[in-house]
Amino acid sequence: MAGDLIYLSVDEARDLLDRREVSSVELTEAHLARIEAVEDRVKAFITATPEQAREGARLADERIAAGAAATFTGIPITLKDVLCTRDAPTTAGSQILRDFLPPYDATAVARLREQGAVFVGKSNTDEFAMGSSTENSSFHTTRNPWDLARVPGGSSGGPIAAVAAGEAIVGLGSETGGSVRQPAGFCGIVGLKTTYGRISRYGLIAFASSLDQIGPATRTVADCAHTLGAIAGHDPADSTSAPVPVPDYRAALTGDIKGLRVGVPREYFDQGLEPGVEAAVRQGLRVIEGLGAELVEISLPTSLSGLPTYYIIAPAEASANLARYDGVKYGLSVPRGDLLATYLATRRAGFGAEVKRRIMLGTYALSSGYYDAYYVKAQKVRTLIKAEFDRAFGRDDGADGRAAGVVDVIIAPTSPTTAFRIGERSDDPYAMYMADVLTIPANLAGIPSVAVPCGFADGLPVSLQVMGPAFAEDLILRVAEAYERSTDWTARRPPLDGAPREAIVGSGV
Amino acid sequence: MALTDEQVEYVATLARLGLSDEERARLREQLSSILGHIDRLRELDTSAIPPTAQVIPLDPVLRDDIARPSLTLEQVLANAPRSENGFIRVNAILDEE
Numbered sequence: 198m199a200g201d202l203i204y205l206s207v208d209e210a211r212d213l214l215d216r217r218e219v220s221s222v223e224l225t226e227a228h229l230a231r232i233e234a235v236e237d238r239v240k241a242f243i244t245a246t247p248e249q250a251r252e253g254a255r256l257a258d259e260r261i262a263a264g265a266a267a268t269f270t271g272i273p274i275t276l277k278d279v280l281c282t283r284d285a286p287t288t289a290g291s292q293i294l295r296d297f298l299p300p301y302d303a304t305a306v307a308r309l310r311e312q313g314a315v316f317v318g319k320s321n322t323d324e325f326a327m328g329s330s331t332e333n334s335s336f337h338t339t340r341n342p343w344d345l346a347r348v349p350g351g352s353s354g355g356p357i358a359a360v361a362a363g364e365a366i367v368g369l370g371s372e373t374g375g376s377v378r379q380p381a382g383f384c385g386i387v388g389l390k391t392t393y394g395r396i397s398r399y400g401l402i403a404f405a406s407s408l409d410q411i412g413p414a415t416r417t418v419a420d421c422a423h424t425l426g427a428i429a430g431h432d433p434a435d436s437t438s439a440p441v442p443v444p445d446y447r448a449a450l451t452g453d454i455k456g457l458r459v460g461v462p463r464e465y466f467d468q469g470l471e472p473g474v475e476a477a478v479r480q481g482l483r484v485i486e487g488l489g490a491e492l493v494e495i496s497l498p499t500s501l502s503g504l505p506t507y508y509i510i511a512p513a514e515a516s517a518n519l520a521r522y523d524g525v526k527y528g529l530s531v532p533r534g535d536l537l538a539t540y541l542a543t544r545r546a547g548f549g550a551e552v553k554r555r556i557m558l559g560t561y562a563l564s565s566g567y568y569d570a571y572y573v574k575a576q577k578v579r580t581l582i583k584a585e586f587d588r589a590f591g592r593d594d595g596a597d598g599r600a601a602g603v604v605d606v607i608i609a610p611t612s613p614t615t616a617f618r619i620g621e622r623s624d625d626p627y628a629m630y631m632a633d634v635l636t637i638p639a640n641l642a643g644i645p646s647v648a649v650p651c652g653f654a655d656g657l658p659v660s661l662q663v664m665g666p667a668f669a670e671d672l673i674l675r676v677a678e679a680y681e682r683s684t685d686w687t688a689r690r691p692p693l694d695g696a697p698r699e700a701i702v703g704s705g706v
Numbered sequence: 707m708a709l710t711d712e713q714v715e716y717v718a719t720l721a722r723l724g725l726s727d728e729e730r731a732r733l734r735e736q737l738s739s740i741l742g743h744i745d746r747l748r749e750l751d752t753s754a755i756p757p758t759a760q761v762i763p764l765d766p767v768l769r770d771d772i773a774r775p776s777l778t779l780e781q782v783l784a785n786a787p788r789s790e791n792g793f794i795r796v797n798a799i800l801d802e803e
Contacts, residue, residue, distance in 0.1 A: 509747075556721050576759060
């Protein structure tokens with residue numbers, strides 16, 4: 198029975214719960230048993246919370262019995278450990294917060310909790326979400342469920358691997374430069390980066406405030422739509438959350454993409470793509486064309502400047518945001534004779550190598566004499582990158598609605614490669630940064646993008662991303678779901694239960 | 707852009723980051739290399755381009771100044787490394803007298 202209760206979609210679980218065929222306690226116990234069974238191999242969690250989950254499930258069953266169930270009542274969810282929870286430690290993957298128990302829930306967490314969701318645990322992340330592999334977590338490295346010798350991607354590798362391994366139905370991650378889409382692609386699930394401002398960041402531990410967004414990590418596009426619907430929308434506690442209405446994202450999944458113009462940016466295929474990645478994405482594009490969409494080759498040359506631009510803006514903002522970890526108000530403290538010595542000792546002991554690297558890089562970029570050459574320069578390039586997307590989507594001033602070359606969505610590979618081996622890039626920071634070269638432009642432009650599995654290369658998942666104009670999450674999800682319907686990639690499960698990988702991935706592309 | 711040891715030490719002091727000798731040497735090398743990649747941006751002419759601090763149009767957001775229930779003192783101090791009589795304890799930064 199327990200084996201049948203993992204790998205359910207939100208709709209399937211909702212149906213079983215509402216018809217009382219399964220209780221939330223049973224559904225939750227099945228996921229806790231799955232965590233027990235695979236966690237020593239996958240290592241997706243920093244803090245599993247079985248007691249809180251059991252209590253949540255009991256309350257959910259009462260609510261279902263009272264006929265008051267919401268979409269997520271009784272559904273097991275895992276949260277990346279950068280989302281504050283009032284009933285579980287929140288570490289950000291860092292020793293400096295290893296004992297931190299937040300006094301409140303993040304708004305996205307609170308909205309799911311109000312619906313009666315069941316939280317099974319806080320999942321792994323690169324320290325302060327700075328990384329592309331979870332190797333920068335100060336606790337442990339999460340393994341890719343498709344190949345335990347490989348990284349799950351990052352920084353949201355914990356929730357992503359947990360969802361891919363059947364340890365939760367839904368995960369919440371966060372993105373600053375691809376930290377949901379890239380691991381979702383590496384682990385063969387769906388990951389969404391929303392428009393900047395779409396989801397409240399209240400209670401999300403800050404990394405780079407002009408970029409950070411919370412994002413759903415799910416096995417299907419429909420689950421992604423449900424999750425976004427539950428957490429999106431304005432929040433008075435976050436003045437950067439946009440007062441834009443939240444449509445019914447689930448209802449937007451009509452399967453109809455006939456006549457849509459799909460931009461295919463040639464530069465995104467020219468970034469050291471592995472041949473198997475390119476083949477799978479090109480095959481995916483043919484499927485989308487077969488559904489009645491029109492493929493239009495476009496050029497986004499400024500996107501290529503996204504990576505260096507990001508590695509100024511994100512560290513600069515991080516250096517300011519992480520100034521708060523001073524050993525005084527909360528978190529690790531290493532007391533010394535005077536205050537300055539306490540700061541230096543606390544931050545030396547509490548931060549890992551990548552966090553120190555980014556604080557240094559960011560402080561340098563903001564320091565007197567270098568501010569204009571680096572930080573202001575990067576902000577100007579961001580203007581160019583955003584303007585280039587605006588033109589492609591016909592959103593620039595004076596644009597002719599359906600001018601030649603104007604597209605509805607843009608499709609590109611999510612990452613240039615499949616999941617790399619643990620340790621393979623940890624000695625070369627910039628090689629690690631390159632893992633995000635294709636995801637970062639959407640973050641800088643603030644536009645939404647959803648990563649969806651599109652096949653396998655050498656037995657490892659490959660992913661394509663669908664980017665759209667600001668606040669067009671309904672449109673990109675519709676395209677991703679129409680594609681998902683005509684393939685079975687999101688139905689494939691990683692080989693954690695003894696089945697040989699070859700039998701699961703078939704002939705690959 | 708190759709950084710000197712003095713620059714690394716200066717930036718570490720600005721960032722209030724204690725570094726070991728080994729960390730300082732490694733960071734000098736790594737940051738120089740990363741800045742080498744970043745310096746590629748100089749090739750883009752941005753002289754007439756305004757900077758973008760963040761990407762969505764937002765008017766200044768103000769709320770009415772109304773007192774509301776907030777966290778209790780106990781909740782606020784629960785994570786403080788050192789507290790005393792409802793205050794966070796911190797080293798003196800001025801000489802006594």
